[in-house]
Amino acid sequence: MKRVLTQLLNLSALVVESSLQEGSILFLSVSKKTKIAICPQCGKKSEHLHQNQNSLGKDLPMGDKEVILNVNRRRFKCKTCRKTFNEKLDFVGARKTYTHRYAENIVKQLISSNVSNVAENNGLTDEESR
Template identity: 30%
Template sequence: MVIIMEKLFKSLDTELEILDYKIKSDKIIITLVSNRKNVVCPYCNQASQKVHSFYQREVKDLPIMDKKVILLLNTRKMFCDNPMCSHKTFAERYSFLRYKARKSERLIQRILDISASVSSMTAADFLSKNIADIGKSTICSLLKKNPTDC
């Protein structure tokens, strides 16, 4: 099971490693950590190895084996070594997540695909039962932010 999940999450980001997972009745909770040696500052593009602190991000993703998935990303907050940079610290970013997002890009795309053809109420009901706990207001917000996907 772990090997299969490792391969799934390597497709999101090749430098993610599974630390732990719990399978509950209707969901799978997976704890992940990045094993990057250097983290690039998004403000000045300089690599850093200096860790300020850690925090955990909770992110919803597409289901696995008909169970909703919650990713717990152990994320590093880093010091920027560039004295010319406008930011002293920055958080590690992931290619499969938008800045400060709580849903993976592929989950957002699935939400938009489903909600493009049905009402937001119908989409919310279907998504909550089958894919992820998503409400009508979340769908409406995503549709406003992504008008070309409608």
């Protein structure tokens, strides 16, 4: 089942570790496939895991289910420069609670509709959909 959800999610760098459905919401716990990260300070590869931090973010719906990603955002420690850093996640912006493709979908909807309709259709406030 995890393999099917990973394929349906269609984010190539991620693997679905587990899923939980509560009503119309599907929670997917995901992590990156690679076990290393590149230090932004010195550019060296690091596999020295320092800390795990989970964060939630909205993604595109699957059928009639709202999808919330529970992302394991790992912190690494560079053995070369001794700095800690977060791994880069290219499907979501820094400190954002939604994926890039979710944001693009909202923008496409706004082009052909108004803020109130888009907000109502996506369970958002008018301010969130602007």
